[in-house]
Amino acid sequence: METPARTLLPIELEDVGYAVRKARPLVGVSGVFSQGPLTVVIGPNGAGKSVLLRLCHGLLEPSSGKIRLGLETREDRIRAQAMVFQRPVLLRRSAAANVDYALKLRGVSAADRPGRVRAALEAAGLGSVASRAARVLSGGEQQRLAIARAWALRPEVLFLDEPTASLDPQAVQHIEGLVRSIHRSGTKVIMTTHDLGQAKRLADEIWFLHRGRLVECAAAEEFFRSPATSEAQTFLEGKLLL
């Protein structure tokens, strides 16, 4: 594994805001993503979770504030991270070719690729469908393939945007297992969910967003035991947050 001399982490957000026309999906968010805890960003729909991930991943530029990363060049930053989108975007080719494509883009040599493709697919339980067209796989398999493709890149940080939205319980369980093993392998996982149960099962650390603001940021255990804000209490009680 080619560990970079310097690391992308910590990712430091300083008063980060994002605005498009009149909408302000994210307002004054400050915080640090550091090596170690599995971070889960929660909050109701439209809270700004996806925007936060896109900003950290470099797909969007903050309209105000700063995001500080450990690596300098664009090239190094891209190499150090990967993202799995809520709706998996798979190429119209086989499952294996999807992983191979990503590795090739990152400059992994043709000699090394087949082994890494196989390892990634097997880790995701997709060994038996490697040669099937990616787009005809089931929803859960497609999401696992998207995760396998991202993981094959051996990123330092992996962003996962609602990786289990609209999947059946079995597929959810499968993906949560996969996320845990990615975390254990040493990759920093930053994921979003609006499923409280999932956050409880996976999180070491919670970022709670509401209406574009970071309302609470705490160790998971503490957050679920005694939320500091009334918004978080309301959210945890499963009431509608207005």
Add this chain to the structure above:
Amino acid sequence: MVDFFEAFRTAVRLILDLDADLVEIVLLSLRVSLTALVPAVLIGMPLGAFVAIRAFPLRRVVVVFMSALMALPPVVVGLAVYVVLSRAGPLGNLGLLFTPTAMVIAQAILIAPIIASLTRQTVADLWEEYEEQLRSLGASRLGAIPTLLWEGRYRLVTTTLAGLGRAIAEVGAVIIVGGNIAHATRVMTTAIALETSKGDLVLAMGLGLVLIALSLFINAVAFWIQDLAQRVEA
């Protein structure tokens, strides 16, 4: 109109007997149009893809212009190519006027904008879907072009067939730059136009039937590919 049925029957005979003149004309038609397709695809597809995903000043103007070029009247293209290739024209010394090469050039000019426009639409749709994922993986915009063309391969084959269909059925341009010279530049459409005006309906009708069959065939293949694409890639 007694002659009509007689002419029709003779026309079918010509086809079934693989009449030498008819076969020669059909083969030249195919050769010219398929050859024209090559530069039209090689230029039109990358160009359409580039315009689809690359932001540059006046892009909207270029898009509108490309669409407008789709509707170029063939006779005007023929006239322009004629002027350029005629003895007094800038490329007159190449001696290409009234050769199949001149017809290839005219048809390529006619269909390149069609291929570019349809490709632009295909690639723009795909880019919308793929942009974030490809950027996340580290692809540059230009680097994404081959990927997007490959992802759109089924639609692009259909696009290519649309270009071929247009080229093979076109008469205005090739009649001007080719001149409908027997055994040299006579293709299906020019032969039909001139034989009909001479009143010789038999060959015209035979060629007309072949042309219709070819058009139907091209469309059927295009339809089949779309259908296949839906099944294999969901």
